[in-house]
Amino acid sequence: MSTPILEVRDLKVEYSTPAGPAQAVNGVSFDLARGEFLAIVGESGCGKSTMLFSIAQLLTYPAETVGGSVKFDGVDLTSLSAEELRQRRWRDISVVMQSAMNALNPTLSIAAQLADACRAHTDWDDQKIAERSAEVLDMVSIDAAHLKSFPFQLSGGMRQRAMIAMALLLEPKLIIMDEPTSALDVVAQRSLMRQVENLRRSLGFAVLFVTHDMSVVSHFSDRLAVMYAGEIVELGATREVFDRPRHPYSSGLMDAFPSIVGEKRELTGIAGNPPSLVNPPGGCLFAPRCHFATDECREYRPELIDVAAHSVRCHLVNPRVRT
Amino acid sequence: MNETILHVDGLSRHFRVGGFRSAGTLHATDEVTFEVARREIVALVGESGSGKSTIARVLAGLYPPTAGRITFEGQVQGRRASRRVRGRMPMVFQDPFGSINPVLRVGHSLHRSLKLHRPELDRAGRQSEAVSLVERVGLLPGADVLQRFPHELSGGQRQRLGFAQALASRPSLILADEPVSMLDVSIRIGLLNVMRALRDDEDVSLLYITHDLASARYVADRMIVLYAGRIVEEGTTDEVIANPSHPYTRLLMATAPDPRLPLAHETDVEDLGEPPKVIDPGPGCRFAPRCPLAMDQCRTSTPAVVKLSATKRVACYAVEQG
Secondary structure (H helix, E strand, O other): OOOOOEEEEEEEEEEEEOOEEEEEEEEEEEEEOOOOEEEEEOOOOOOHHHHHHHHOOOOOOOEEEEEEEEEEOOEEHHHOOHHHHHHHEOOOEEEEOOOHHHOOOOOOOHHHHHHHHHHHHOOOOHHHHHHHHHHHHHHOOOOHHHHHOOHHHOOHHHHHHHHHHHHHOOOOOEEEEEOOOOOOOHHHHHHHHHHHHHHHHHHOOEEEEEEOOHHHHOOOOOEEEEEEOOEEEEEEEHHHHHHOOOOHHHHHHHOOOOOOOOOOOOOOOOOOOOOOOOOOOOOOOOHHHOOOOOHHHHHOOOOOEEEOOEEEOOOOOOOOOOO | OOOEEEEEEEEEEEEEEOOOOOOEEEEEEEEEEEEEEOOOEEEEEOOOOOOHHHHHHHHOOOOOOOEEEEEEOOEEOOOOOOHHHHHHOOEEOOOOOOOOOOOOOHHHHHHHHHHHHOOOOOHHHHHHHHHHHHHHOOOOOHHHHHOOOHHHOOHHHHHHHHHHHHHOOOOOEEEEEOOOOOOOHHHHHHHHHHHHHHHHHHOOEEEEEEOOHHHHHHHOOEEEEEEOOEEEEEEEHHHHHHOOOOHHHHHHHHHOOOOOOOOOOOOOOOOOOOOOOOEOOOOOOOOHHHOOOOOHHHHHOOOOOEEOOOOOEEOOHHHHOO
């Protein structure tokens, strides 16, 4: 196997708050293989978007990456200067933001916005830019006639696809997506996911996809990471996590949304709220909301331990070895 | 069946759009007819632009209907809803962050509602009623919650507050416009359970507007599927989900993201879900351009909503002809 495109090791991000630093991302580690689709799911405030921004080196005050490393293609992004980062952005890594509906400039045509990105990162001439722009729009099934359109003339789904076309301009090796489907309705959502999947197959880029709605990615991602309070609590093959969730939080999430098939039954969701990140409780961060918590859970923080090809952070799955 | 509290007959709402030269008429809803019975949750399901929110807004009296008649609790509604009707049929909005005044304490707005709609209560009566209201939607302890500011509440708590506010005027029907779509998946279920409890314990009916079939199945007794402003299918929730008749309902079923289902075949949605044309629409079924079953007839005349069984209605020539 070739080297992973992205290696994240022990990444830590803090927000400075009047009450002290809040640990939004707390020691996250994972690898992303070339061409792999990794989905990260969790509730609002679990640190999933903060983590993406930290990986893309886009954090601004009051958030700060305080530890760990992010290696992209063997180079540690945290050690690069702003100019070195600028050269890699778009060319190697591109980002599709949440609510791309508002990420496009309403006063410029699609062509002008695509050209902007090209001029900032390449020395292409106008003709090359025009050709490539038409090409990427075609990839996301938007007619090249829309190059002259302004964002308000496109539907929500088309705007979102235009953002993806923009991310594809320079054939990046990694595309980071922050909830790109959350503003779309189900039919548009499904067709967007399918398009991302087909493009990934044909162009071979890797995808890091963050969402709070795991049903969106259930059929598309290779692996799934579940985040809770700044930590990964479970990481494994997507089907495996869905069919046999091992962490009580993951199984709680699975039980939190109704289905259109199967028996109708009462659902309860997960009671309680996530813990304070300024003064996190000792022990397992999920223990206060966990039905299975024992004294041990309340006292010792569990580690993320591999069980077969699956990693889980839970004392019940990986009993602690007393020393 | 329980008595009918809301009867909507042939409701249409059109908007003028465009400029002087390009003026057109946007048909947000067209000839919509349905009923809501006491203690019943009816889901209005459709994608963005299907006219589901317009129906709720017309019912709430936010704008008058272009045509059609609304009979609520036995009285035909005028062009604008009266205060009594607004109290009996309040609305809960989609955005729990934009729909609450951030500079006033939670208790303040509840007291205002009670003052308006329950003039018989004195100050102490209002306070105890306010506490009971927030506790009925699961915000505990009530007296403490009333002292908070909205920013101290999470999205799920704010939306519960929206329902408490709606309950303040002792409604018989709550219009819930996508009340959970802005919330995290993990807390949606709590709110859906609140809605079911309101029906079961408070004798309230709900019109639940959503694009999510799975949640509609979870809470609703009956379901109405809208496409481009027209009803395409109506029936009890179980009927519609188990046996969808209209091709559009089948498309919705196939695209519902559900990890418990195998991924539907490549052919399920090859079209890209472009929203239908509702500005000056021509004759014919509005779903015909995307419909796998479309016949010549579908492009020239509009199918009427016809009864398939005692509870099920559908508007489709292909289904009619078997």
